[in-house]
Amino acid sequence: MSIATVLIVDDEPDILELLEITLSRMGLKTHSTCNYQETLAVLQQQTFDLCLTDMRLPDGSGLDIIEYVQQHHSTMPIAMITAYGCIETATKALKAGAFDYITKPVDINRLRELVSSALKLSTNHVKHDVPVENALLGNSTLMQRLRMQIAKLARSQAPVYISGESGTGKELVARQIHQLGSRNEQPFIPVNCGAIPSELMESEFFGHKKGSFSGATDNKIGLFQAAHGGTLFLDEVADLPLNMQVKLLRALQEKTIRPVGCQQEQAVDVRVLSATHKDLNKEVAAGRFRQDLFYRLNVIELNVPALRERPEDIALLSQVFLQRLNQDNNHVELTPEALAKLQSFHFPGNVRELENLLERAYTLCEGNVIDSHDLNLTNVGITPAAIASEQPSPSTGPINNLEHHLETIERKIIVQALEETRWNRTAAAERLGLSLRSLRYRLKKLSID
Structure with missing residues (x-):
């Protein structure tokens, strides 16, 4: 050699x-x-x-x-x-x-x-194939351009800010950047910044020393140490509190971290990718996100297109999702009318919503065919009447975030169904017209415990 x-x-x-x-x-x-x-x-x-x-x-x-x-x-x-x-x-x-x-x-x-x-960026060292389950699906011009951008960014260590609506596949994009880069043999650590309690955030990110605070019974490595040599993906980074933003900025600039209770800093070699469905420029303007951290994370921005911007990919996506659902020799297919109905829908929840919708239709359809009447395109598991009843009165003003509003309605209806069935998930799923698996997904997505 x-x-x-x-x-x-x-x-x-x-x-x-x-x-x-x-x-x-x-x-x-x-x-x-x-x-x-x-x-x-x-x-x-x-x-x-x-x-x-x-x-x-x-x-x-x-x-x-x-x-x-x-x-x-x-x-x-x-x-x-x-x-x-x-x-x-x-x-x-x-x-x-x-x-x-x-x-x-x-x-x-x-x-x-x-x-x-x-x-390692030599073609003899880096694997350029991506596992099928992690592949970005779609042959549209937008998706071809996205894959080209990912391949280019994989050859860099620059921080990348992945923007896009909820359900577009931002974590999937981050995984592909990692998979195609020189760090692919090291860990890929994803973390939802909005799911970590603020009082535990510093310990989660940087680790802690035994006895450093009440309940610290053992030494703990943080997310940065766990991702050493690899990639740390900060999802919903806009949800970080301001005091944690300061500490994250220092870790990124100095490439060192200090576990809670330790006096010495530790060097870390981590590539940071970040994402959020919020507009970070607006968050900075509103004073909720530090401008210096935004510039540090947003060295390169990569936008993931919404599903409504590439309707020509819906046929392929639907085919792949149904292949995953087809078990025990089932061969459920979409009728041309059903596919046309999907291709004309707005999909505020993007690819995730398409997958959920097909899962519900697969469960409820008769025979091995999903027809247009099997598709509830209002909102999966929520009736039009329920949505109408939750619309704001004229005095509340316009809806600024449709996705958040729909999630609020969905959470309220699911919790109500669970309470009426004494938190029997199977009974609640039946009442909502969902499969048990679909309900479990929603419970996890909406953080309903």
Whole structure:
């Protein structure tokens, strides 16, 4: 197997020597240049497995080298070396296409981790196939573009903010970025920020030391330690309280965490992906989300399209969902009329709503055919009369968040059915016209205990 070669660009002899010695001890070949013009001349003649470039050069900028590499050597990862505390510079490098960055003074362990991770981007090391159950389904132009963006982002360590409505598959997108990247052999840790009690949040994220507070009977590792070397996915990040936002920002900037009750900080190597169905720009404007944390998380934004924007994918999605439901040699299919009805629906709950709707229709349909009359497109498990009865009076003003309003109605009706059946889930499911599995899903989604 050929030895990997790394191009080092820096005009400081001490830094050059440190990098050359460190990489040589890792069994790598190195080639060094000290300015922009010399680097371009070398890149026109040779290919490398990795490039490490300083930000400030005598005749140019490291950003210029990143731009050249993106245009002429797009498969070669490039990492930026920048001064300590220059987060804005590092962010520019990541937006321009840099794989990652490292600050001066150079931490040798951090350098080794960065180089090892970057070299895994070779096609000989990274698996480019995604398990079928984790695949993003759809052949529409929007989905093809999304998959191309995911493949590109997988070659970077930049924080990615995944935006999109509820039910579009934001966690699935995050899993694919992880799966296609150099961290795919390390953990992928998803966490719903809105599901963690505020008083336990610091301990959950950073861990704690035994005896650090009442009830801390053992040492506990946090989510950052659990995701070390891999990816941490912060879902519904807009639900983080402001005091936790400050601590998260420091962890992201310093790449260190301090467990509750510990005096020493611990270095962590984690790629952070985040998502929320809320508009973070509006949350920042309202003072509910820190602007500096928003900029740190939103280095690159990736939008997941709503299902109504790609109705041509509904046939494929329906086919796959029904294949999962078809058991015991059942072969339930959609009639053309039913498919047409689905393709004309707005789907405020997106792909998740389509899956739930087909699950209900599969359970209630007669024979092996789902016809248009088997599809309740008002809201799965909730009657039109129930929704109408819960509409706000004119004095309450317009509905600003339809999804939240529908979830509120759904929660009220489900709780009422459970109370009337003395919390017998089977009886409540029958009363609501749901399968038991569908009711369980809703109980979990709506956090009804």
